[in-house]
Amino acid sequence: MTxxxxxxxxxxxxxxxxxxxxxxxxxxxxxxxxxxxxxxLLSIALGVAFRNRPPEPVAIAAESxxxxxxxxxxxxxxxxxxxxxxxxxxLRTGKVDLVVLFGPPIAYLFDPTRAESRLARALADAALxxxxxxxxxxxPVTEPGSRYIDFLIPGLIGMNIMSSGMWGIGYVxxxxxxxxxxxRLVATPMSRAQFLWSFxxxxxLFLFIxxxxxxxxxxxxxxxGIAGSLPLLVGVSFLGAMSFAGVxxxxxxxxxxxxTVAGLINLVMLPMFIASGVFFSTARFPxxxxxxxxxxxxxxLNDSLRAIMIDGxxxxxxxxxxxxxAAIAVVTFAAxxxxxxxx
Amino acid sequence: xxxxxxxxxKLVKRYGTLAAVDGLDxxxxxxxxxxxxxxxxxxxTTTVEILEGLNEPTAGSVEVLGLRWDEDERGxxxxxxxxxxxxxxxxxxxxxxxxxxxxxxYAQGRPIDEVLDLVELQDKRKTWTEKLSGGQxxxxxxxxxxxxxxxxxxxxxxxxxxxxxxxxxxxxxVLGFKSRGRTVLLxxxxxxxxxxxxxxxxxxxxxxxxxxxxxxxxxxxxxxxQVVELATRTPVVPEQLADLPxxxxxxxxxxxxxxxxxxxxxxxxxxxxxxEPLGLTRLSTHNATLEDVxxxxxxxxxxx
Numbered sequence: 001m002t003x004x005x006x007x008x009x010x011x012x013x014x015x016x017x018x019x020x021x022x023x024x025x026x027x028x029x030x031x032x033x034x035x036x037x038x039x040x041l042l043s044i045a046l047g048v049a050f051r052n053r054p055p056e057p058v059a060i061a062a063e064s065x066x067x068x069x070x071x072x073x074x075x076x077x078x079x080x081x082x083x084x085x086x087x088x089x090x091l092r093t094g095k096v097d098l099v100v101l102f103g104p105p106i107a108y109l110f111d112p113t114r115a116e117s118r119l120a121r122a123l124a125d126a127a128l129x130x131x132x133x134x135x136x137x138x139x140p141v142t143e144p145g146s147r148y149i150d151f152l153i154p155g156l157i158g159m160n161i162m163s164s165g166m167w168g169i170g171y172v173x174x175x176x177x178x179x180x181x182x183x184r185l186v187a188t189p190m191s192r193a194q195f196l197w198s199f200x201x202x203x204x205l206f207l208f209i210x211x212x213x214x215x216x217x218x219x220x221x222x223x224x225g226i227a228g229s230l231p232l233l234v235g236v237s238f239l240g241a242m243s244f245a246g247v248x249x250x251x252x253x254x255x256x257x258x259x260t261v262a263g264l265i266n267l268v269m270l271p272m273f274i275a276s277g278v279f280f281s282t283a284r285f286p287x288x289x290x291x292x293x294x295x296x297x298x299x300x301l302n303d304s305l306r307a308i309m310i311d312g313x314x315x316x317x318x319x320x321x322x323x324x325x326a327a328i329a330v331v332t333f334a335a336x337x338x339x340x341x342x343x
Numbered sequence: 344x345x346x347x348x349x350x351x352x353k354l355v356k357r358y359g360t361l362a363a364v365d366g367l368d369x370x371x372x373x374x375x376x377x378x379x380x381x382x383x384x385x386x387x388t389t390t391v392e393i394l395e396g397l398n399e400p401t402a403g404s405v406e407v408l409g410l411r412w413d414e415d416e417r418g419x420x421x422x423x424x425x426x427x428x429x430x431x432x433x434x435x436x437x438x439x440x441x442x443x444x445x446x447x448x449y450a451q452g453r454p455i456d457e458v459l460d461l462v463e464l465q466d467k468r469k470t471w472t473e474k475l476s477g478g479q480x481x482x483x484x485x486x487x488x489x490x491x492x493x494x495x496x497x498x499x500x501x502x503x504x505x506x507x508x509x510x511x512x513x514x515x516x517v518l519g520f521k522s523r524g525r526t527v528l529l530x531x532x533x534x535x536x537x538x539x540x541x542x543x544x545x546x547x548x549x550x551x552x553x554x555x556x557x558x559x560x561x562x563x564x565x566x567x568x569q570v571v572e573l574a575t576r577t578p579v580v581p582e583q584l585a586d587l588p589x590x591x592x593x594x595x596x597x598x599x600x601x602x603x604x605x606x607x608x609x610x611x612x613x614x615x616x617x618x619e620p621l622g623l624t625r626l627s628t629h630n631a632t633l634e635d636v637x638x639x640x641x642x643x644x645x646x647x
Contacts, residue, residue, distance in 0.1 A: 016447035020436060027435040027471075179431035184487075187397055187427065188448040189420040343397065 013190060017198035022205070025168070035168065035206070036213055039160045043214065046279075047149050047222055058120035059096040061087035067100050067128070074127040077120075100124055153218040154305035155278040160210055161237060162272060162298050165244030166251065166265045168206070169199045173252035174261040177341065186342045196249060196337065203241045211237055227312030236308065236322065240301040243325045246332030247297065253339040272298035277306075300324045346409030348373045348495050348526040349394055354403035356389050356550075363389040364400070365550030373494075376517065376527040378541035380534065380633060382645050386550035387530040388428055391499050394528065395425050408494060421450055424493030426484045428500050428530075434473035438464050438483055441472060442490055449491040462486040462516055478509025485516055496520055498529040502536060514539055532645050534633035546637055553640050561636045566591030567603040570631050571614060574599030576622030587613045592639065603631065603639070 098120035218224030276298035300321035307313035581593035592603035
């Protein structure tokens with residue numbers, strides 16, 4: 001509903017409400033940092049941690065000089081001579097990954113659950129049996145598109161869309177309720193649907209800041225490109241933002257104080273942080289829970305973003321997750337509108 | 344235009360077994376400033392919120408400007424200005440931005456500048472709400488209710504907790520609004536506020552109207568214009584003084600007796616004669632107020 005324009009009429013309520021949302025956001029330095037700065041810092045930190053660099057040599061303790069010499073031929077091995085007790089102590093404290101005991105037969109002492117130890121065992125095996133099993137050729141993987149940072153950036157975009165939607169809407173709405181501002185607003189002829197839409201509109205506008213920051217950073221710092229279409233990526237992000245705007249509104253629809261809503265937001269977000277493939281692939285989880293993970297909105301969003309950025313997928317390839325996001329947006333928004341407590 | 348600005352009949356609001364409003368009748372005429380006077384918990388706010396369409400009555404009927412809330416809520420809201428007892432406007436919006444936001448909800452209204460002048464916040468227009476004093480915040484809250492140039496203004500305890508100067512500034516805003524022929528419904532537990540602003544007052548206690556009239560009528564109902572309060576060394580009871588000339592009423596007060604008196608110059612010598620032997624420790628007189636009316640009706644003070 002819109003009132004007919006009058007002489008000297010003020011700007012529309014929708015514009016004023018959205019303006020108010022934006023002003024209140026940008027005047028809150030904490031909110032600005034958590035929305036825009038934090039994901040950036042996170043991607044810097046993780047990008048640095050997982051940057052491509054020469055492989056770290058494995059540390060191996062050997063019991064005899066002959067073994068030491070044989071191992072020393074491989075540049076990927078940092079071997080040192082230690083007697084049995086000190087070698088075992090070094091293994092226990094993680095200073096070496098493997099202890100090679102003089103034979104015959106030659107024995108490997110290591111913790112098979114440690115990835116480095118298994119790697120050290122394989123390298124030691126190769127060094128000690130140079131004429132052993134048939135040689136293979138290693139092909140190192142460093143080209144863009146298959147590094148960890150290529151996996152990470154779409155995940156961070158998804159995570160950011162989720163958390164700024166949940167906090168930026170859920171928390172803010174409940175704060176307005178505790179301050180009796182919602183009650184004051186419904187005492188005016190304000191359109192309630194427009195009020196809720198102003199939040200959704202704000203989220204959509206924010207994408208034009210969030211996306212360039214993360215995409216730009218990924219490109220300039222790590223050459224993380226977009227294999228598929230940029231408009232499609234923006235569209236998918238928008239759909240994700242709508243879906244989390246709906247979830248945020250739903251979470252906020254009844255909560256009477258900010259502690260309650262903060263708990264609810266964490267309850268909703270935490271499983272998705274872990275299980276929706278932000279930092280590592282959902283494939284790590286057992287097959288039996290895969291259908292559940294696939295139904296999570298963040299999984300759908302992350303899978304779609306990755307498909308576009310890494311595999312260059314088109315609309316048809318990601319239609320399933322997109323339909324899920326759209327359905328979640330519609331259902332949560334409708335439920336929130338129905339349940340919403342205005343006083 | 345014949346319908347009253349506000350009317351409610353046999354209004355009841357129950358929360359569980361507690362009746363916050365318990366059969367309350369009210370009629371506020373157009374162009375008058377009407378006060379709901381009563382102690383905290385008397386049901387004033389519940390009544391006002393029902394009239395404002397923000398709360399549903401358990402029973403009874405409500406009419407605002409001749410309309411019911413379920414007829415045309417949005418249309419009705421265009422014509423009302425509401426200031427709640429407690430609203431925290433957004434801290435980090437300026438005075439002007441808040442007013443523009445509220446103005447945008449209404450099809451018609453007054454220019455922001457005019458309203459700023461009215462509430463004397465012109466020099467604070469670029470100030471964030473959180474930087475305003477209590478009185479300024481309250482004036483801003485009232486300004487948000489005035490931007491629509493409403494026909495009826497609701498003010499729920501507008502000056503509670505404010506310093507005397509801020510209270511007087513707010514009173515001027517209300518009187519200015521009333522002088523334009525508009526209707527005001529305000530609640531207060533300050534008798535001086537009701538006496539100063541209100542054409543008529545309903546004294547509310549335990550969810551019911553226990554007295555209704557102009558402040559002067561209510562005070563006249565006491566039978567005398569003056570109140571004499573006294574205390575003595577040997578305890579005195581009201582009955583000992585009730586028969587004296589020009590004394591129209593006698594009741595126990597905190598540490599002695601309070602008398603309602605018609606002609607102070609007649610009553611005072613007689614009172615002094617009688618209490619002299621009891622050892623007078625304190626005696627004061629004041630013009631009868633609505634507080635005295637309330638105490639007379641309920642035996643309790645407004646602020647208890």
